[in-house]
Amino acid sequence: KQEVTQIPAALSVPEGENLVLNCSFTDSAIYNLQWFRQDPGKGLTSLLLIQSSQREQTSGRLNASLDKSSGRSTLYIAASQPGDSATYLCAVKANDYKLSFGAGTTVTVRA
């Protein structure tokens, strides 16, 4: 069974600092990995999808890397803003449809 771990569970940084969010998974045989953002009381917003053949994916201030052999992915958010405050979830697709989610990292960006 695929286990997905996100450390730390919570993170607080001052505005402008770069954010580094970690995700680790136990089974390296994955289809892809998806990063989501969840605001309180809201649904999940897809941020980035990295295919298993890719090493990284970028969208604006967001950059996600994938190292399948070590079972790790990192989400970088440059120059954080208070609007980046949310919970970030990592999800690994270990077969052709099933996502296994981490518990998330709750980020607070202080103005």
Next chain:
Amino acid sequence: DAGVIQSPRHEVTEMGQEVTLRCKPISGHNSLFWYRQTMMRGLELLIYFNNNVPIDDSGMPEDRFSAKMPNASFSTLKIQPSEPRDSAVYFCASSGGPAGEQFFGPGTRLTVL
């Protein structure tokens, strides 16, 4: 596109009542997923449909839960009878293919008293 649409957004009901949650996937998407999110268990996949056919329902907690997808633009998740432990946020998600990027709806917050 309006994204994945779910209704109702909030549902409060009493134990023993029937609850029906509704989902409209993104047009053109042929894969649909129902998830449940709780503080204790996080996000759990309940059931997965591909081309309107249930492929994996191993996450459905018990016989009180049932799901249907009568056509490509509509799915329901029914709980009958409901119990307090069913209280959770239920999400519907869709993707253009089973391995594709999943897009989530806003969720239905269910409270069973």
